[in-house]
Amino acid sequence: MSSKTSLHNIRNIGIMAHIDAGKTTTTERILFYSGKTHKIGEVDDGAATMDWMEQEKERGITITSAATTTYWQNKTINIIDTPGHVDFTVEVERSLRILDGVVAIFCAVGGVEPQSETVWYQADKYDIPRIAYINKMDRIGADFNNAVEQMREKLNSNAVPIQIPAGDGDLFTGVVDLIDMTYRVSTIESLGAKFEDLEIPDDLKEEAQQAREFMLEAICNSDDALMEKFLAEKPIEPKEIVDALRRACLDVEIVPVLCGSSFRNIGVQKLLDAIVKFLPSPLDKPAVKGHIPGSSKATERKPDINEPVCALAYKIMTDPHVGRLTFFRIYSGTMKVGSYVYNANVGMKERVARILRMHANKREDIQEASAGDIVAAIGFRKTATGHTLCDVKNPMILELMEFPEPVISVSIEPKTMADQDKLMESINKLAEEDPTFIVETNEETGQTIISGMGELHIDILTDRLLREFKVKANIGAPWVSYKETITKEQVGEGKFERQSGGKGQFGHVVLKIQPLEEDTGFVFENEVSKEVIPREYIPAIEKSITESLRCGVISGNPMIGIKATVINGSYRDVDSTELGYKVAGSMAFQAAAEKADPIMLEPVMAVEIIVPEDYAGNIMNDLNARRAQIGGIVPRKKAQVINTEVPLSEMFGYATKLRNLSQGRAIFTMQFSSYQPVPEAVSEKMRLGIRS
Numbered sequence: 001m002s003s004k005t006s007l008h009n010i011r012n013i014g015i016m017a018h019i020d021a022g023k024t025t026t027t028e029r030i031l032f033y034s035g036k037t038h039k040i041g042e043v044d045d046g047a048a049t050m051d052w053m054e055q056e057k058e059r060g061i062t063i064t065s066a067a068t069t070t071y072w073q074n075k076t077i078n079i080i081d082t083p084g085h086v087d088f089t090v091e092v093e094r095s096l097r098i099l100d101g102v103v104a105i106f107c108a109v110g111g112v113e114p115q116s117e118t119v120w121y122q123a124d125k126y127d128i129p130r131i132a133y134i135n136k137m138d139r140i141g142a143d144f145n146n147a148v149e150q151m152r153e154k155l156n157s158n159a160v161p162i163q164i165p166a167g168d169g170d171l172f173t174g175v176v177d178l179i180d181m182t183y184r185v186s187t188i189e190s191l192g193a194k195f196e197d198l199e200i201p202d203d204l205k206e207e208a209q210q211a212r213e214f215m216l217e218a219i220c221n222s223d224d225a226l227m228e229k230f231l232a233e234k235p236i237e238p239k240e241i242v243d244a245l246r247r248a249c250l251d252v253e254i255v256p257v258l259c260g261s262s263f264r265n266i267g268v269q270k271l272l273d274a275i276v277k278f279l280p281s282p283l284d285k286p287a288v289k290g291h292i293p294g295s296s297k298a299t300e301r302k303p304d305i306n307e308p309v310c311a312l313a314y315k316i317m318t319d320p321h322v323g324r325l326t327f328f329r330i331y332s333g334t335m336k337v338g339s340y341v342y343n344a345n346v347g348m349k350e351r352v353a354r355i356l357r358m359h360a361n362k363r364e365d366i367q368e369a370s371a372g373d374i375v376a377a378i379g380f381r382k383t384a385t386g387h388t389l390c391d392v393k394n395p396m397i398l399e400l401m402e403f404p405e406p407v408i409s410v411s412i413e414p415k416t417m418a419d420q421d422k423l424m425e426s427i428n429k430l431a432e433e434d435p436t437f438i439v440e441t442n443e444e445t446g447q448t449i450i451s452g453m454g455e456l457h458i459d460i461l462t463d464r465l466l467r468e469f470k471v472k473a474n475i476g477a478p479w480v481s482y483k484e485t486i487t488k489e490q491v492g493e494g495k496f497e498r499q500s501g502g503k504g505q506f507g508h509v510v511l512k513i514q515p516l517e518e519d520t521g522f523v524f525e526n527e528v529s530k531e532v533i534p535r536e537y538i539p540a541i542e543k544s545i546t547e548s549l550r551c552g553v554i555s556g557n558p559m560i561g562i563k564a565t566v567i568n569g570s571y572r573d574v575d576s577t578e579l580g581y582k583v584a585g586s587m588a589f590q591a592a593a594e595k596a597d598p599i600m601l602e603p604v605m606a607v608e609i610i611v612p613e614d615y616a617g618n619i620m621n622d623l624n625a626r627r628a629q630i631g632g633i634v635p636r637k638k639a640q641v642i643n644t645e646v647p648l649s650e651m652f653g654y655a656t657k658l659r660n661l662s663q664g665r666a667i668f669t670m671q672f673s674s675y676q677p678v679p680e681a682v683s684e685k686m687r688l689g690i691r692s
Contacts, residue, residue, distance in 0.1 A: 010372040017105035018113035022135040029268040036070040098329035101279030102130040108142035112150040138261040142168040192265025282372040290398040301332035308391035309333030345387040353379030406451035407603040411476035426469035483601040484552030489514040492592025494584040507580030510568035511588035523563040537581040544585035600678035611666035626650035
């Protein structure tokens with residue numbers, strides 16, 4: 001970058017959607033039409049540019065968020081293609097953290113599907129402007145208006161079509177642009193690269209005019225000047241519409257909706273136009289906020305190359321050719337090869353050995369990167385996901401990322417002692433890449449336990465260990481990550497004293513614990529005066545309770561949803577120590593928890609099943625046997641959509657069972673919903689040490 005003008009010409013966008021809505025197919029067309037690639041890579045052929053991992057090619061799904069850069073209408077577009085499967089939601093979360101805008105893709109047949117909702121609300125959390133693209137208009141059962149209505153109802157969004165489809169299913173021929181009132185058709189021979197903007201066909205003119213009136217009304221509601229012209233029935237120029245729509249989109253007041261069929265090469269150039277016209281540049285976003293290390297003093301960085309450098313590392317990846325890659329977004333300043341940046345989270349300098357502009361798994365060396373760039377670097381040894389890289393003389397820490405806890409675990413052990421070191425080294429590399437991949441050692445058995453977000457997540461990770469890292473290991477059957485909590489208020493007392501001549505060890509704590517109604521975390525409070533327990537010992541008590549929460553009183557699973565309050569205790573001038581209060585706090589918590597009617601909690605999944613009517617009865621019977629709580633059944637064309645909640649422990653192998661029950665015609669999606677109490681029979685097994 002050389003000036004603010006160039007910042008104005010950058011678009012940092014993400015492509016997000018439910019699995020199989022056509023994210024990667026759309027991205028492949030974007031790269032082809034913008035000249036980044038000279039051949040369209042198809043997902044079904046395992047040839048998609050952005051799905052470069054072997055596991056992605058084999059399964060035909062996106063697993064990791066891949067970054068690339070392309071150009072359209074003199075604008076630089078940095079694109080991150082994110083996964084649609086719920087098991088890889090962390091890839092969406094960390095991508096959204098550093099993006100300025102989003103293209104949300106919906107299937108014209110499926111409409112708003114479960115993972116569509118999840119990623120939409122993730123974008124809401126970061127207040128990211130977005131445009132919607134309703135894909136697969138060529139599919140039988142495609143319904144553009146139904147998809148738009150679902151966006152309004154399910155996502156609570158102000159979805160405003162700026163295009164309508166010309167036909168649907170086999171009769172889908174092109175798109176009608178409501179801004180300039182033209183009908184675009186593409187030539188099959190050019191794979192959609194050549195197109196014509198024609199007059200709208202007579203049979204579509206009335207529908208297009210009505211849709212345009214609706215679009216203008218929606219835009220005018222957020223633009224007073226345009227409203228005056230609209231009410232006075234004065235002509236409104238396309239440029240006026242674009243400018244007003246851009247302002248409304250940037251303010252997240254309107255979501256412009258486009259349509260097309262990426263597979264049939266229809267509508268993608270119009271989508272590229274919309275990305276450039278309506279999604280923000282870095283200059284349209286506010287300054288990033290953070291705090292100065294070692295204090296709570298707030299500070300910020302504006303999107304300007306003349307500001308001190310500030311960047312956020314959003315992803316770590318192990319590349320077999322170049323080693324450890326750190327992906328980051330630069331918010332301000334310029335970073336050069338050979339320079340040093342300061343990792344404010346760990347308090348150390350990191351050398352910028354190489355800067356790479358990424359195109360999926362291909363790399364282009366560049367000498368510097370500036371505000372607005374999304375790039376990768378080699379040379380950062382201690383930087384992890386979520387760390388802030390900044391100017392040594394002007395340090396700041398950006399807000400940390402938060403990630404969900406894993407819900408499923410497996411044991412893994414090396415086949416021979418010679419494989420032990422290689423296994424642990426490889427596992428640690430994967431854990432660096434993926435914050436939702438947790439590695440622990442069972443203290444009782446010595447087993448290594450790896451945990452993730454679902455069966456597919458664990459399957460991909462273990463497959464990478466065996467194939468990519470060439471580790472020889474035995475992998476156990478998966479099991480569910482249970483939690484524990486309490487159901488009533490109780491008081492526990494802990495007194496620790498040890499005398500061995502001279503100064504002893506003493507601590508005395510009386511603790512009240514009570515269940516939290518909604519929060520699944522942990523809250524600590526102190527109600528005693530410094531005369532009862534001196535202030536310097538309170539942190540030791542809190543730390544002891546935090547450590548005790550890791551191992552519950554029923555089955556040793558972590559405890560959640562608890563508030564602990566120090567209500568009494570005592571103090572000795574000579575013998576009181578930090579260790580004494582730490583032990584006493586742990587004893588008091590244990591005593592209270594055992595009396596507080598503890599219960600087991602299990603992860604419960606929100607499941608949506610789309611099944612032909614003929615098989616719905618069999619599937620409902622099977623769900624009831626899996627302890628499912630049916631939330632509702634919605635009819636769809638020749639099918640039923642079953643929304644239900646099912647314990648994760650009952651869903652192992654469900655894909656195979658569903659295929660058998662429906663002769664392969666039903667599909668399902670599943671995502672984490674909440675932790676809920678385990679039935680007494682299952683809980684009793686855990687008390688006996690039987691893992692269910």
